[in-house]
Amino acid sequence: GQQVMQIPQYQHVQEGEDFTTYCNSSTTLSNIQWYKQRPGGHPVFLIQLVKSGEVKKQKRLTFQFGEAKKNSSLHITATQTTDVGTYFCAGYSAGGTSYGKLTFGQGTILTVHP
Amino acid sequence: DGGITQSPKYLFRKEGQNVTLSCEQNLNHDAMYWYRQDPGQGLRLIYYSQIVNDFQKGDIAEGYSVSREKKESFPLTVTSAQKNPTAFYLCASRDALWGSNTEAFFGQGTRLTVV
Numbered sequence: 001g002q003q004v005m006q007i008p009q010y011q012h013v014q015e016g017e018d019f020t021t022y023c024n025s026s027t028t029l030s031n032i033q034w035y036k037q038r039p040g041g042h043p044v045f046l047i048q049l050v051k052s053g054e055v056k057k058q059k060r061l062t063f064q065f066g067e068a069k070k071n072s073s074l075h076i077t078a079t080q081t082t083d084v085g086t087y088f089c090a091g092y093s094a095g096g097t098s099y100g101k102l103t104f105g106q107g108t109i110l111t112v113h114p
Numbered sequence: 115d116g117g118i119t120q121s122p123k124y125l126f127r128k129e130g131q132n133v134t135l136s137c138e139q140n141l142n143h144d145a146m147y148w149y150r151q152d153p154g155q156g157l158r159l160i161y162y163s164q165i166v167n168d169f170q171k172g173d174i175a176e177g178y179s180v181s182r183e184k185k186e187s188f189p190l191t192v193t194s195a196q197k198n199p200t201a202f203y204l205c206a207s208r209d210a211l212w213g214s215n216t217e218a219f220f221g222q223g224t225r226l227t228v229v
Contacts, residue, residue: 006156009154030215031215033215033217033218035218041222042204042220042221042222042223043157043204043206043218043220044220045217045218045219048215048217050215088156088157090218092215098170099164100145100162100164100210101159101162101170101172102147102159102162102206102208102218103159103173104149104156104157104158104159105156106154106155106156107156107157
């Protein structure tokens with residue numbers, strides 16, 4: 001079945017440094033979604049990428065979807081303490097018996113030292 | 115307010131007892147999901163449902179059961195067969211129009227501790 005792998009598992013940065021997390025799927029994805037979970041909270045949707053090679057930006061966050069639609073990345077420029085949390089990628093199964101199945105990566109836990 | 119509600123927030127049970135976690139949504143979403151979160155293991159899918167009276171096993175369904183008798187409700191039962199039930203359980207829902215891949219909305223979670 002579909003597997004979504006995410007690296008690194010942990011990332012510690014100094015405030016102001018950049019951060020990147022990578023997501024790889026064992027199968028071609030119809031789209032990729034990114035979520036953020038603050039410590040003690042629940043995952044909250046950030047963005048969805050649909051097109052091959054798509055790049056989207058949200059302020060200091062840049063999201064990319066690979067040309068083959070099997071990988072994605074999230075890059076944060078000049079991290080702030082408010083960026084602390086766990087970042088997850090997630091992909092849908094597009095068809096067959098697993099239609100609608102939403103699989104999450106293991107997540108990257110980001111800590112930011114002021 | 116529209117949203118997805120999980121109750122209770124904290125739950126303690128003795129080993130060997132079944133326990134049911136509640137998940138209710140008033141977003142009129144067709145699809146609902148149950149995930150388990152353990153430290154360092156991300157979100158693992160237990161069960162999901164695309165429509166009332168239908169549900170599918172996720173990646174770690176053993177020791178769990180669900181029902182979907184109403185659109186707004188998707189309760190999860192953790193049975194005594196689940197070997198390591200202590201975890202943080204998250205319920206999610208999404209608008210599942212055919213062919214669309216919409217965002218998932220999560221509840222606040224239930225932290226289950228089995229002693």
